[in-house]
Amino acid sequence: MKADFDIKRARAETRACEEIVHFNNAGASLMPISVSDALHGYLHQEERIGGYETAVKEGDALDNFYTASAKLLNCEADEIAYMENATRAWDMAFYSFKFKSGDRILTTIAEYGSNVVAYNQQSKRYGVEVIFVPNDKSGQIDIDALENLIDERVKLISITHIPTGGGLVNPAAEVGKIAKAAGIPYLLDSCQGVGQIPLDVEELGCDILCGTGRKYLRGPRGTGLLYVRQEMIEKLEPPLLDQHAARLISSTEYEIRRDAKRFEGWEQYFAGKAALGTAIDYALSWDIAKIRDRVYDLAEKLREKLSDIDGVHVTDEGIEKCGIVTFRTDQKDVDELKKLFAAEGINVSTPKGSGSLVSFQQRGLKELVRASLHYYNTEEEIDYFITTLQGILQR
Numbered sequence: 001m002k003a004d005f006d007i008k009r010a011r012a013e014t015r016a017c018e019e020i021v022h023f024n025n026a027g028a029s030l031m032p033i034s035v036s037d038a039l040h041g042y043l044h045q046e047e048r049i050g051g052y053e054t055a056v057k058e059g060d061a062l063d064n065f066y067t068a069s070a071k072l073l074n075c076e077a078d079e080i081a082y083m084e085n086a087t088r089a090w091d092m093a094f095y096s097f098k099f100k101s102g103d104r105i106l107t108t109i110a111e112y113g114s115n116v117v118a119y120n121q122q123s124k125r126y127g128v129e130v131i132f133v134p135n136d137k138s139g140q141i142d143i144d145a146l147e148n149l150i151d152e153r154v155k156l157i158s159i160t161h162i163p164t165g166g167g168l169v170n171p172a173a174e175v176g177k178i179a180k181a182a183g184i185p186y187l188l189d190s191c192q193g194v195g196q197i198p199l200d201v202e203e204l205g206c207d208i209l210c211g212t213g214r215k216y217l218r219g220p221r222g223t224g225l226l227y228v229r230q231e232m233i234e235k236l237e238p239p240l241l242d243q244h245a246a247r248l249i250s251s252t253e254y255e256i257r258r259d260a261k262r263f264e265g266w267e268q269y270f271a272g273k274a275a276l277g278t279a280i281d282y283a284l285s286w287d288i289a290k291i292r293d294r295v296y297d298l299a300e301k302l303r304e305k306l307s308d309i310d311g312v313h314v315t316d317e318g319i320e321k322c323g324i325v326t327f328r329t330d331q332k333d334v335d336e337l338k339k340l341f342a343a344e345g346i347n348v349s350t351p352k353g354s355g356s357l358v359s360f361q362q363r364g365l366k367e368l369v370r371a372s373l374h375y376y377n378t379e380e381e382i383d384y385f386i387t388t389l390q391g392i393l394q395r
Helices: 007-012 033-049 051-057 059-073 086-094 113-126 143-148 172-182 270-286 288-307 334-343 354-363 379-393
Strands: 080-083 104-108 129-133 154-160 186-189 208-212 224-228 246-248 254-256 312-314 324-329 369-372
Touching (some): 033 051, 051 270, 059 224, 059 270, 080 086, 086 113, 086 186, 086 224, 104 113, 113 129, 143 172, 154 172, 172 186, 270 288, 288 312, 288 379
Antiparallel strands (some): 080 224, 246 254, 312 324, 324 369
8 A cells, every 4th residue: 555645634534434334435435524514514504594695605615616626627617517416417418419310329338327328318319329339358448449430420429437337447538539539529427537536638538527526526415517628518508498507688588608507507505516616625635646546556455355255256347447346246145245244334335237237238247246445445444344245155
């Protein structure tokens, strides 16, 4: 483990670290004290002086969400929209595209289930063809296959950066180079990426990126962000508009705003928005590259130890693997394992395919245990997890 990571600080600034072993960070991380305090402090003000009044008083904290997000992604604040979650962020961008019969969408085998639902809805509505780009032998999107599928019918490349049901990190920047060369819009779902790995939209080459607050950014649930490149903003008319996204000029005319806030709605989770800005600032204070290194290192140690247990099968794919570790066992089903882990103070999740259905079906998987680590986790917790699992399997 890298000696320069201040694990004492990380755990001291996370209230529940000594109470539970939280290996469900790809579901929702534990909030740091500063983020939790920002959230509760904002809500307490709403209780005392009113919601609208608090929004005025806390204007700087609300504006900080945009500046912090821009710093996180290396973009302009006007290219950022606040959203209630990553799925709604993705939806607002995706449903802004005007597809017609014969158009093609290129996506990944490991695509998130909600995205696949949306692709198929547009396919049924407009005759769009959805193409799942094959994986290479490592399990990540095959870049050569993607390039060979490019033609005049392709109107969107849309991929999941880090799938929910496995540890792989798709080569998003390589996809971006192909999209840019072909002049095709590129939508990147980095729900599991924001806060876990450095994200520079210029290096990634994406036109749109969505992320959530509750996972590796360690923000509140019900928070998310959407990045839309400036040149793309005015090409996309959101599927839903209100008086925040557009200005009503007369009884028959309106004008859509020119920044990314055209994708937002008027009524928002303002306490969550302020706290998400705090969470982004907090993540940046650690250096995202150091977070990635710490998380990857912990996850690789867990994979190695799991691989040494008879009857345990690690199912992660990809050349680059992240902090999400998935496995199955011959002895126990996943629901029983989750229940038994919980009884020992360990949080995990149990993907059953809906999040990565196409990938699961292709690989013959039905359900897995997912242990997702963050930088405040420790090697001692990994050892406890392994010892607990060995005990469970021997029952």
